[in-house]
Amino acid sequence: MKDYPFRQDKEDLEELLRQYNDRKAGRSYSFLDEESFEKIINYFDEAEDLVQAQEACDMAVEQFPYSANLLLRKADILIATRKYTEALSILDLAELLDSNDINLYILRTDAYLALDKQPKAVELLENALQLFEGEERIELLFELADVYDDYEEFDKIFDCLKLILEQEPANEEALYKICFWTDFTGRNEESIRLHQQILDDLPYSELAWFNLAAAYQGLKLYEKAIDAYKFAITIDEKFDYAYRNMGDAYIRLRKFRDAIEVLERVLELSRPEDVIFEAIGHCYDRLKNFAQARFYYRKAVHLNPDDSKLYYKIACTYINEEQWNQAVKQLETAMHIQKSVPEFNLAMGECKIRLGETRDAIVYFSNVVRARPKGSNGWEALIRCLYLGEFYDEALEQAEAALRHTEGKPLFLYYKSAILFALGKSKEALLYLERALQKAPKLLKEFVALRPSILQNQLVVDVIARNRKVGKA
CATH class of the missing domain: 1.25.40.10 (Tetratricopeptide repeat domain)
Known part of the structure; x- marks a missing residue:
């Protein structure tokens, strides 16, 4: 039999269970020692038959009322069956017999937590730390860390782990x-x-x-x-x-x-992960190797086809290469997953401008403005689009709205000035240009980029020159 220890153990357990069942049924009164009862209780516990496990505990404690181990086992089963108050009473009895068993404190902690008495659990474990050393103290510190986690005392979790590592660095x-x-x-x-x-x-x-x-x-x-x-x-x-x-x-x-x-x-x-492929794609993107960036973004998409931002990132690589139609296809896929994301609408609007589809671009930029009325990017794109499409009255209306929503950002003073020039309202346009130059002279390039020929207007040149002299003075 020495060659088959597992078979021997199984036969021994079967014999114990037979004796236990005979005794329970009144067919026999054969003696079972503490260790035998523990094996029987463990068998039922591992089989998740807690009713039978509790019956075995009751019989064991009746025969060995002064066994701290069996009382602790009974408390454990009571906690598993959610009889927390009864378990605490049993633990009080066990403590009278042996107050140095670490399981006494761990089981009490479990019961207190189940009864939503976290402060009692903390107090119990903090006091118990003074009683134990070595591995048992470490076990209690882990238990205390779990209590603090449940109690959302996150800094104290760190403290517990630090104490463990100071005692056992490995x-x-x-x-x-x-x-x-x-x-x-x-x-x-x-x-x-x-x-x-x-x-x-x-x-x-x-x-x-x-x-x-x-x-x-x-x-x-x-x-x-x-x-x-x-x-x-x-x-x-x-x-x-x-x-x-x-x-x-x-x-x-x-x-x-x-x-x-x-x-x-x-x-x-x-194993391959979309986040790693995406990160590599991002690196190639920043190195301006857009083809390689796309290659890795597509690998990420293959693993996570519902991530709209991956399609957006692929679109951006096409935008950087001025492949507008290809970018539109990717943005359409992204927007099929998440329609109202401002960045997607902004990119789509830019593509539509480049493709000469100004009215479509206006719709997309308007979506951005509705989603983020306090952001300047949407307003800037919408007003620029309206200006380039020669919808000057609408552009002026949107420039005034932009000034209201963005608390008077100087960029929109420049834009309003450019629109007023386009509408032939030169006097008013010069006033807004002067105000813009006083507030943000560095943004003049945005004004010129909107309409480079504006520098042929001598009145504009004079206002710019005058404000430069004031700035230097």
Whole structure:
């Protein structure tokens, strides 16, 4: 039988269950010891037959009323069956017999949380921390961190994890968790100091290097973050999250070629993800390699076909290459998914202008204005479109509306001046031009770009010259 230990265990358990069922049915009164009862209770618990598990607990406690272990087991089953108050009473009895069992405090915590008594759970665990050391204290700290999570005391979760790592620097669960809570609470400086101390003792801990890097990244110290990530991947060359975060840090530093290299490594190490393809596409976009950018955006679309912004990004690569019809097709797909996104309408309007479809462009720019009446981009595009289409009366009306909604932004003073010149109202136009020059002289180029021939008007040249002299004075 030594060659078949599992079979022996199964036969032993079957015999125990037979004796237990005979005794329960009154057919026999054979003796079952504490360990046997624990095996029977565990069997029913693992089979999720909590009714039978509770019956076994009751019989066990009746036979061994002074067994702290069986009382704790009974409390555990009572908590699983949502009999929290009864469980707390049983735990009081167990404490009289053995107050040094860590499960006493963990089960009480579970009951208090279920009864929505978080302050009692916190108080219990904080007091219990003074009674335990080593692994048991660490277990209680994890339990306390979970209570603080439930109670939304997020800074205290960080504190618990920090205490664990000060006691056990190599604790992987704490290292994984503290990275998230550092980012969530913004306690990056503390995390940096903590992980530097850990690395003094454990210089080959890739998780500690990763957490140090993430904390630097949280403070926007991207060069230091990259250096720390490099240590992490030197220790574990398949650490895909380190490559992923390093890619983000390189993007922040506008080192797009380096970002592409490490993000390609992520694709080698893990399953393809749309966000990684999109990030690589973004890098090629910024390098003005629009064909390659499209290639990766399309890979992202293949994995996430309902993400409208990916189609928009593909459209933008076509816009940068002045392939207006191709851009329109992508924008139509994007707007089929999300019709009213201002950026999509703005891009579509620009394409329509370039294709000579001015009336369609006006509709799209009007959509932007309705969605964001306080933003200047929509108004600027709409007024420019109306002006170029020679709808001067409508352009003037929209320029006045833009001034109202944007609290008098100087750009629209320039636009109103240009429109008044086009309507032959030169005196009024010069007044608005002068006001615009006094408020924002650097925006004069926007006025000239709208109608370059305006500089042939001597009155305009005189107003510009006069205001330049005033500015220098």
